[in-house]
Amino acid sequence: MEGQQKNKEKNKYSIIVPTYNERLNIALLVYLIFKHLRDVDFEIIVVDDGSPDGTQEIIKQLQQVYGEDRILLRARPRKLGLGTAYVHGLKHASGNFVVIMDADLSHHPKYLPSFIKKQLDTGASIVTGTRYVKGGGVHGWNLMRKLTSRGANVLAHTLLWPGVSDLTGSFRLYKKSVLEDVISSCVSKGYVFQMEMIVRASRKGYHIEEVPITFVDRVYGSSKLGGSEIVEYLKGLAYLLLQWSAIRNISSDK
Amino acid sequence: MKHIIKIITLLVAISAFWIGLLQASVIPSSHTWLLPIYFIVSLGCYGLLMVGVGLMRFPTCPQEALLLQQDIVEAKDFLKQKGVDVGGSD
Incomplete structure (x- = not known):
């Protein structure tokens, strides 16, 4: 317990x-x-892709309240994609741990302590x-969205x-x-990127733990899931099926 | 090893077992010939069943949406006091 406190x-x-708008x-x-x-040492790195709605102004106001060393604004000139946003943020990260989360409040910060505790307990x-x-759990999805999500999940688990x-x-x-290691080998975009990250990490043999979170779909605006997303997903699945796994990756490690 | 190769290996092993059965004719070969169809049908059933069970037990959290609204009100109050511009948009 004392050791944990020290850590x-x-x-x-x-x-x-x-962020974007x-x-x-x-x-x-x-x-x-x-x-x-x-009682945790942390910093927030906001990677804003040139939002026209004044997101960066708000960040500057927040820096006045909380301190410029706690909230870092690392903006990019325009929309350049999610995967590269993490790479960009990572370059400026000074912590030994990195948390990634969405800005739209579908991820609630109240779960952060359970992530940290799980990591300290297991060393994951x-x-x-x-x-x-x-x-x-999930809130705000209709039946169609749930059905697609379940179908996609069963397919991915059966195949991957x-x-x-x-x-x-x-x-x-x-x-x-x-x-840093995992992100450098990922090429996918959108939410297929999240799947690629975790599948690659798992194949590289990293220790992965899970904690339950709830997901409240964004209050403003709708999150889309159309035919093109499903096609992207299936393409991502096929791509991951054809990737080399663990042993090869480690032995060819630069 | 490519992941697809693992899956193909598994399928080859199953086929080998099936051909073995055909050769050995432990059970009548007319039954053995139908086994791949049973295999595919049961795979499909497994998929449908898993999706069905997943849908039925899909965890939802309506109370979380309410809690989030409370948090939003609280956050807005605090930030307004501190002079952060949280009104107007959306």
């Missing part, structure tokens, strides 16, 4: 949040992160939030044997070195 003081967590949500998110992470390289176990229950979730805690 807690030594560890630093960099929370990377990509999230001026209201990012302010609420920052407040909630500070509310729920009290990755702790991933899962919506599909007891204690987790990933060893984690929620492949496309994006609320995760990584050891920084592990994230």
